[in-house]
Amino acid sequence: MLYIAAIFFIFILILVYYLTGQSFPLSLTHKGKTLSVGEREQIRQGWIKIQALIEAPGASASNQAVIKADKLLDFALKKMRMKGETLGERLKNAQKRFSSYDIYDTAWKAHKIRNAVVHETGYDLTKVTARSVLKQYKAVLSDLGGI
8 A cells, every 4th residue: 555655646746847837857868957947048148148149230240140159059058957167168068969970070070169259369250250150059958958
């Protein structure tokens, strides 16, 4: 009888987590925290602003769009409780959270372009390049469940 009560209790817990959209804390399929509904909405709203920014004229707007996309990736990884002081460290710790090595590598490539924008004097992105990098960030954020 006690076993039936325990199984029923576990079933109710899983049902409550499922109905509220939360990940079950004992999940075997996910390592670490997933993004909540509110966090995903914050990322989506940020992405809408980035899309508007990329349409603005000038290299500065292109550069800012890529920088903001990088910040969204950092936000997502922080909310997923990835350890590290910098985005680079968090990316290293998050490799297994990506669905494939290609997506993980895409995250690194996009982040390296952001670093060039920020750290290299006179490095300005064209609209075409910025849009391409933003597609990379969108694929990465989508893979993490953010978009």
